Amino acid sequence: MRVLVYQAHPGQHHSHANHQMSAAVSDVADIEFCDLYALYPRHDIDVSAEQARLLKHDVIVFQVPFFWYSTPSIVKEWQDVVLEHGFAYGSGGNKLKGKIWAMALTCGAPESAYRSSGYNSFPLRSLLTPLEQTARLCQMRFIAPYVLYGALAKRKTEATQAHAQGWREWLIGLRDQKLNLAAADALGVVQAKDIAGLVQ
Amino acid sequence: MTEFLMLATILLVSGVIAVPLASRLGLGSVLGYLIAGIAISPVLHLLDVDVIAIQHFAEFGVVMMLFLVGLELEPKMLWQMRHRLLGLGGLQVSVTTLLVAAICMGLGLYWTISLALGMVFALSSTAIVLQTLNEKGLMRSGGGQASFSVLLFQDIAVIPMLAFVPLLAMPDLMGHGAAHGDDHHEAAMSLVAGRAGWQVALITVAAIACVGFIGTYLTRPLFRFVAMANLRELFVATALALVVGIALLMTLVGLSPALGTFLAGVVLANSEYRHELESDIDPFRGLLLGLFFMTVGAAIDFGLLASNAGIVVAATVGLMSLKAGVLYVLSRVFRLEGADRWLFTLGLAQAGEFGFVLLSFTVVNQVIPREVADVALLAVAMSMLLTPLLFIFYDRVIVSKMAQNQMVEADEIDHKGNILIAGNGRFGGVVARMMRQIGEQPTVVDYSSAQLEMLRKFGTKVYFGDATRPDLLHAAGIEDARLLIVCIDGKDSITQLVTHVAQHHPHVHIIARAIDRQHVYDLYQAGASDIIRETFDSAVRTGRSAYQALGIHPYQSERLARKFTRSDRALLLATANAHKPGVPLHENEEFVSLARELFEQQREELESQSDGFDLQSDKAWTPPPENLRINSGDKG
Numbered sequence: 001m002r003v004l005v006y007q008a009h010p011g012q013h014h015s016h017a018n019h020q021m022s023a024a025v026s027d028v029a030d031i032e033f034c035d036l037y038a039l040y041p042r043h044d045i046d047v048s049a050e051q052a053r054l055l056k057h058d059v060i061v062f063q064v065p066f067f068w069y070s071t072p073s074i075v076k077e078w079q080d081v082v083l084e085h086g087f088a089y090g091s092g093g094n095k096l097k098g099k100i101w102a103m104a105l106t107c108g109a110p111e112s113a114y115r116s117s118g119y120n121s122f123p124l125r126s127l128l129t130p131l132e133q134t135a136r137l138c139q140m141r142f143i144a145p146y147v148l149y150g151a152l153a154k155r156k157t158e159a160t161q162a163h164a165q166g167w168r169e170w171l172i173g174l175r176d177q178k179l180n181l182a183a184a185d186a187l188g189v190v191q192a193k194d195i196a197g198l199v200q
Numbered sequence: 201m202t203e204f205l206m207l208a209t210i211l212l213v214s215g216v217i218a219v220p221l222a223s224r225l226g227l228g229s230v231l232g233y234l235i236a237g238i239a240i241s242p243v244l245h246l247l248d249v250d251v252i253a254i255q256h257f258a259e260f261g262v263v264m265m266l267f268l269v270g271l272e273l274e275p276k277m278l279w280q281m282r283h284r285l286l287g288l289g290g291l292q293v294s295v296t297t298l299l300v301a302a303i304c305m306g307l308g309l310y311w312t313i314s315l316a317l318g319m320v321f322a323l324s325s326t327a328i329v330l331q332t333l334n335e336k337g338l339m340r341s342g343g344g345q346a347s348f349s350v351l352l353f354q355d356i357a358v359i360p361m362l363a364f365v366p367l368l369a370m371p372d373l374m375g376h377g378a379a380h381g382d383d384h385h386e387a388a389m390s391l392v393a394g395r396a397g398w399q400v401a402l403i404t405v406a407a408i409a410c411v412g413f414i415g416t417y418l419t420r421p422l423f424r425f426v427a428m429a430n431l432r433e434l435f436v437a438t439a440l441a442l443v444v445g446i447a448l449l450m451t452l453v454g455l456s457p458a459l460g461t462f463l464a465g466v467v468l469a470n471s472e473y474r475h476e477l478e479s480d481i482d483p484f485r486g487l488l489l490g491l492f493f494m495t496v497g498a499a500i501d502f503g504l505l506a507s508n509a510g511i512v513v514a515a516t517v518g519l520m521s522l523k524a525g526v527l528y529v530l531s532r533v534f535r536l537e538g539a540d541r542w543l544f545t546l547g548l549a550q551a552g553e554f555g556f557v558l559l560s561f562t563v564v565n566q567v568i569p570r571e572v573a574d575v576a577l578l579a580v581a582m583s584m585l586l587t588p589l590l591f592i593f594y595d596r597v598i599v600s601k602m603a604q605n606q607m608v609e610a611d612e613i614d615h616k617g618n619i620l621i622a623g624n625g626r627f628g629g630v631v632a633r634m635m636r637q638i639g640e641q642p643t644v645v646d647y648s649s650a651q652l653e654m655l656r657k658f659g660t661k662v663y664f665g666d667a668t669r670p671d672l673l674h675a676a677g678i679e680d681a682r683l684l685i686v687c688i689d690g691k692d693s694i695t696q697l698v699t700h701v702a703q704h705h706p707h708v709h710i711i712a713r714a715i716d717r718q719h720v721y722d723l724y725q726a727g728a729s730d731i732i733r734e735t736f737d738s739a740v741r742t743g744r745s746a747y748q749a750l751g752i753h754p755y756q757s758e759r760l761a762r763k764f765t766r767s768d769r770a771l772l773l774a775t776a777n778a779h780k781p782g783v784p785l786h787e788n789e790e791f792v793s794l795a796r797e798l799f800e801q802q803r804e805e806l807e808s809q810s811d812g813f814d815l816q817s818d819k820a821w822t823p824p825p826e827n828l829r830i831n832s833g834d835k836g
Contacts, residue, residue, distance in 0.1 A: 044762045 001100075003175045004057035008036040008064050008072045015065065017106045017151045017160045024164035025171060032057065036074045043077055050082045051095070059100040059174050060140075065151070066107040069120075069127045079134060088138040101135035102174065103128070103145040104167060110150040125188050144184040146170050147191055159192075166192035173199045207249060214240045215490050228335060230328050231588035233490050237497020244498050252560075255495035259553060260447070261488025262327050264481055266355065266458045267443050269330065269348070270465020271474055272339075278466055281349055288346055288534055289353020292548070296322040296526050303522070309572070312368040316567045317576060319361050320559050321519055325552030326351045326458075327489055328587050333547070336595070337679075343543030346536055350548055352462070358554050359456050365558065368567045391452045400454075407453040411446055411460055415467030423473045423664065432666075439480040475645065476665040478675035492553065500581050501574070508575055515579040520586065524549040542598045546590040550583035618682045619643070620708075622667030622697060627713065627734075628687030642685075643676050668697045670704070678705050686712040686728075695722050702727025720772060721779035740765055771798050 009018050012035075025031070034053070040046075054060065064071045086093050105124075113120040120127070124147065135142035148154070148163040170190070173179030180198050184190050190198065214236040222232025244251055297318035304314035329347055330339075338344040391407075392400045419442070426434050443461050450460030468474060505512055524545050531541040559577055562568040568576070619635055619642035621628050628644065635642045644662045665672040667688060678684070684701055686694055698712050712728040714720040723731045740761050747757035775798065778791040785791055 042762075044759075044766075046766075 001058040001175055001177060002056065003031045003059045003061060003171065004053065005031060005033045005061040005063055005171070006036055006075070006078070007033060008062070008075050010037055010072055010074070012037070015106070016155045017148055017163060018063065018065070020160050020164040021063065021104070021167045024168045028168065028172060028175075031171060031175060036078060037072075040074065043074060045074075045078055045081050047081050047084070050078065051084070051087055054082070054096060054099075057099070059102060060096075061102045061104060061171070061174070063104045064106075066105045070130070083134070083138060094139060097139040099140050100174070101131075101138075101140040101142045103131070104147075104170070105145050106148045106151040108150070108152045110153065114149075123188075143181055144188055144190050147189050149191070162192045166195040169195050169199055203247070207244075207247065210240055210243060211491060211494060215494060219490070228332055228588050228591060229490070230331055230493055231585075233493030234497040234585055234588070237494035238500060239497075240494070241498040241500070241502075251495050251499045255492060255499065255556070258488050258492035258495055259557075260457075261485055261490075261492050262553060263447050263458045263461050264443060264485035265327065265330055265489060267461035267465040268478060268481060268485060270462040270467075271469050271478055273466055274469045275466055281345070284346060284349040284534065285353050288530055289350045289357075291530055291533075292350050292526060293322045293354060293357050295530075296523055299522060299526065300519070303518075313568050313572065316365060316368055316558075316562045317572075319365075320555045320562070320576060320580070321523070321551050323354045323358065323552050323554040323558070324351060324523075324548040325550050325584055325587065326355060327492060327553055328550065328584055329547050331489060332588065332591050336591070338543060341540060341543065342536055343540030343547070346531070346534065346540070346544050347547050350544075354552075354554065355456060355458050355462070358557070359454075359459070361558060362561060365562055365567055366565045368562075369565045390454060392454050404453050404455060407449055407455065407460075408463065410449065411464050412467055414442075414446070415464050415471075419468060419471060419473065423476075427664070435476060436480045439477050440484065442477075443481060472662055473664045475663045475672055475675040479665065479669065479671040482671065482675070496553075496581055496584055500578065500585075504574060505578055508578070511575055512578045512582060515575065516582040516586070519551065519579055520549045520583050523551075539594075539598055542594055546594050546598075547587075549590065550587040551580040552584065555580040618680070619685065620673075620676055620678060620681045620683065621645070621685045621687060623686065623688035624662050625687065625689070628685070631685055631687055643681075645672065645676055647688075668693050668700075670700060673701070678708065681705070681708050684708050684710045686710065691715045691719050691722075695719070695726055698723055698728045699726040717772070718779075718785050721776055724776055725779070736768075767802055771795070771802070774798055 007018070007022070009015050012018065022033075025033075032053075036045075062071065062075060064075060067073075070076065083089065083096075084093070085091070087095050107114075107124070109118075109120055112118050114122065114124045114127070116122070124145075125132075128145065132142045146167065148160070151160070154160050154163075170179065173195075178200050180200055184194075184198055187194055215233060218236035218239065219229050219232035222235065223229060241251075297315070299318070300321045301311070301314040301318035304317050305311055309317070329351060333339045333344045333347065339348070391403055395403070422438065423435075426438050442464070446460045446464045447457035450457045468477060471477075527545045527548055528541070531544045536544055556577065559568070559573050559580070563570055563573045619640055621632050621635070621642045621644045624632060624644045624646035628646070632642050632644050645665050645667045646662050647664070647666050663676065665676070667673065667676075667686075678701065686697055688694060688697070694712055694715070698710055701708055701710055706727075709730075710728045711730040711732065712723050714723050714731050714733050717733075720731050720733060743764065744757045744761040747760055748754055752760070775791060775794050778788065778794050779785070780788055780791075
């Protein structure tokens with residue numbers, strides 16, 4: 001499958017996890033990486049160019065930090081302007097039909113925070129429902145996200161290294177259709193430790 | 201007159217032929233000049249030219265070179281060097297002098313002669329070594345810095361040596377000896393001759409203070425005054441007058457002119473006129489040093505060499521191995537590592553031009569018999585001739601062997617001057633401030649004296665000079681620059697500067713300001729990396745303000761402005777290739793028809809939308825028609 005990875009991190013040089021993730025996939029072929037903040041430093045997204053880019057791919061991945069229970073702002077801007085009526089949804093808006101919407105999230109909080117007793121009160125998948133529904137309205141398949149919990153605490157440890165390695169295998173699995181999507185959906189959230197069991 | 205013209209022609213032509221050939225063969229300019237000198241020596245002999253007299257004149261090149269070296273060296277750096285200067289330099293001179301003297305005594309020479317020879321041979325060639333280090337860009341390496349410390353110490357040590365030599369005189373030893381020849385090194389006029397010791401000391405201190413005072417307080421108003429005339433040659437004249445004047449002052453008080461101009465250079469190292477001075481003096485230094493090297497080559501007496509071949513070769517080889525040995529031990533003591541150690545050891549192993557000076561002085565003072573001096577002179581010349589070969593050996597063998605370690609060091613040495621800003625008016629000033637915001641110290645060059653004066657009051661460092669001149673660019677460090685930002689006025693000057701840098705320094709990323717649309721194309725063809733239209737951004741902002749004044753929502757105005765910018769840039773790119781340099785746009789038929797076609801196309805696109813302001817991206821927040829909402833849902 002043709003994989004497109006949208007990367008969006010406004011403070012890239014501060015993010016150790018995302019830096020390692022990028023390093024781990026630097027030599028992976030046939031995947032297009034697109035740094036939204038680098039391409040549109042002034043947020044003036046070129047709508048037709050991005051729509052054309054979407055049409056050329058089957059899997060759209062967002063590699064982003066989890067900010068305020070959502071994405072960094074440029075991804076919201078991207079949704080607002082690129083997912084147009086008549087293109088992504090609404091009358092005649094079926095251009096993205098059948099494509100996969102995937103997310104690779106780095107979360108600052110530990111896994112334990114994402115439950116009713118934790119300080120974030122909701123499971124991660126509940127917090128992601130606006131994005132999941134966005135994908136659904138575009139007739140895309142929202143697959144279980146690949147997540148690093150506690151990214152801040154794990155800075156510069158082996159955990160981020162393992163996450164980066166898992167990211168590489170997860171992406172290659174998507175590209176080569178070797179990733180068991182049904183099993184991933186059953187897990188709800190995929191972490192580095194799950195990758196070995198999911199790649200066929 | 202004819203003779204002078206003939207001599208000048210011979211010297212210039214031989215240099216012009218030999219030096220490029222030598223550079224091409226990787227031998228370096230010094231060897232080129234030496235070979236040229238050897239080649240023309242029979243002709244000079246036929247014309248009965250006094251080569252030695254020319255040589256003494258050309259030695260002024262060394263004075264100029266030390267002035268330029270001083271310019272590169274801020275007082276703070278000189279102070280940091282003090283241990284090396286005294287330790288390395290002092291040990292090199294004293295140990296080499298004593299060893300040479302001991303060996304000469306072992307060979308049966310009298311002790312005064314031996315000691316004099318020791319002093320002659322302890323000195324290395326500032327001219328060859330600094331020229332070569334600069335040429336190869338090794339001045340800032342560890343080995344280069346150490347070599348420089350030693351050379352500087354030697355240049356200072358010459359003065360007490362000249363004072364010491366007459367004490368060694370023993371006329372009765374010389375037999376028929378040298379008659380009292382004319383001594384060109386003893387100043388005809390002197391401020392210190394015949395005065396008491398304390399007076400001499402006082403005058404000397406006063407002279408040095410005078411150099412410091414001139415450099416610190418007088419040069420700035422002087423150059424500002426000269427800048428008013430706006431004539432390039434006046435600057436050259438002023439710079440020359442400064443250097444020559446200081447050299448004269450130093451000679452009058454019995455100090456080394458090289459030392460004096462070096463001090464003046466150090467004092468001026470912080471001045472905003474530094475790059476201007478550098479580029480003004482540099483051609484003279486180059487010419488005089490070239491002349492000096494040629495005279496060294498021409499002065500080699502091959503007849504004498506043939507008859508004394510054994511002794512001369514033995515003396516040269518012995519001398520160089522001895523000097524190299526001393527240097528090697530010192531480099532270990534002072535912890536020079538790897539390639540730096542070899543650069544230091546091989547680079548300074550020759551005897552130098554001050555050796556010539558001392559030798560003739562010793563003969564005049566009847567310290568060394570002429571026969572010994574003649575052989576010693578040949579040994580000095582031969583060792584200078586061999587030095588470029590040692591540098592080649594260093595380059596080819598040692599550097600390639602140690603390439604890796606040296607590369608890591610090279611990165612750390614110095615990253616100043618990475619950004620060069622030409623022009624510091626309202627435009628360049630903003631750019632320079634933005635560079636400082638991220639901790640960079642750009643080298644800013646500007647040609648307006650009034651502007652400099654104002655900036656200096658605000659504590660901003662700007663260098664005076666015309667950035668379109670290649671020599672000034674060189675002095676400002678274009679070779680090491682990563683980025684050149686062109687903020688000067690004048691369409692042609694900008695294009696000329698961009699063309700030159702793009703051609704000769706392709707590694708530099710050039711950001712240039714374009715005056716108008718035609719100029720954008722010129723700069724594009726000249727090779728600018730980024731072209732910024734001078735008034736475009738402010739014009740677009742003005743248009744955006746007009747949108748808002750018309751009642752259009754500020755955010756929509758912003759998006760309209762972006763849309764305009766985007767399509768204008770597309771137009772610019774689409775028509776770039778139709779541009780012909782030198783042909784005004786309206787006279788270029790291909791360009792006119794293409795532009796009209798594209799303009800038409802763009803207007804059609806805009807007008808085809810329901811109203812002029814309906815943009816594609818605005819659809820994002822235009823609600824879909826009523827009938828569709830029920831079926832497919834709203835995006836929320």
